[in-house]
Amino acid sequence: MQRKPEINYREFRFNKLKSREFSHLKLLIFWPFFGLAFLFVERFYRVESYYPMHCFIDDMIPFCEIFLIPYLFWFVFLIGMHLYTLLYDADTFEKMMKYIIITYSAAIIIYLFFPTCQNLRPEFFERSNIFTEFLEGFYVFDTNTNVCPSIHVIGSLAVMFAAWNAKGLEAPGYKIAFGIMALLICLSTVFLKQHSILDVLAAIPISLAAYPLCYRKKDRTKNALR
Numbered sequence: 001m002q003r004k005p006e007i008n009y010r011e012f013r014f015n016k017l018k019s020r021e022f023s024h025l026k027l028l029i030f031w032p033f034f035g036l037a038f039l040f041v042e043r044f045y046r047v048e049s050y051y052p053m054h055c056f057i058d059d060m061i062p063f064c065e066i067f068l069i070p071y072l073f074w075f076v077f078l079i080g081m082h083l084y085t086l087l088y089d090a091d092t093f094e095k096m097m098k099y100i101i102i103t104y105s106a107a108i109i110i111y112l113f114f115p116t117c118q119n120l121r122p123e124f125f126e127r128s129n130i131f132t133e134f135l136e137g138f139y140v141f142d143t144n145t146n147v148c149p150s151i152h153v154i155g156s157l158a159v160m161f162a163a164w165n166a167k168g169l170e171a172p173g174y175k176i177a178f179g180i181m182a183l184l185i186c187l188s189t190v191f192l193k194q195h196s197i198l199d200v201l202a203a204i205p206i207s208l209a210a211y212p213l214c215y216r217k218k219d220r221t222k223n224a225l226r
Helices: 023-044 056-060 065-088 090-113 130-141 151-165 172-191 197-214 220-225
Strands: none
Touching: 023 090, 056 197, 065 090, 065 130, 065 151, 065 172, 090 151, 090 197, 151 172, 151 197, 172 197
């Protein structure tokens, strides 16, 4: 049986943003602000030198272009959970957005005061296929700076934690599936040489620290009024 959306967004008007029913939508304004902040640290913030992220484990991890699939799926993963929670669990949407605001803002602050880079990308590809051809252009577009902590890892954990708390996804199979997908995305960052393992490890404590701040049990009164 198809679930009905929790909120009827066809009734939304901008003058209703302060209402209890639609107030959670105000959290979406974080995304354009984050985009501008990331653009600033990437393109306009003057940095004399970047600290290269590297450890011996990075040298043990081979480049594997097949991980481009979970790496790009991250965008579907993140956007999909936004849409799902907006439609079916506004309370979890609020918690997820607060989690993202805390962790992504922390990442930007770290980029400002501890600018990092990685020099792990292969100088040439040993194989030629659709994945390496895509990566050749992607490496040009995507800079190798501001990598620690990994936004890809933080975003993956944001989706996983939201899924583990969302209505309609309580079954163990969903929790396992979202956990595996988050793990594959995290692994993709190091197998594509987009990040050092240090970037992944740095993202984990930030994510774990934000979790209890955002996923506390809320007053049921607000949910009952929705």
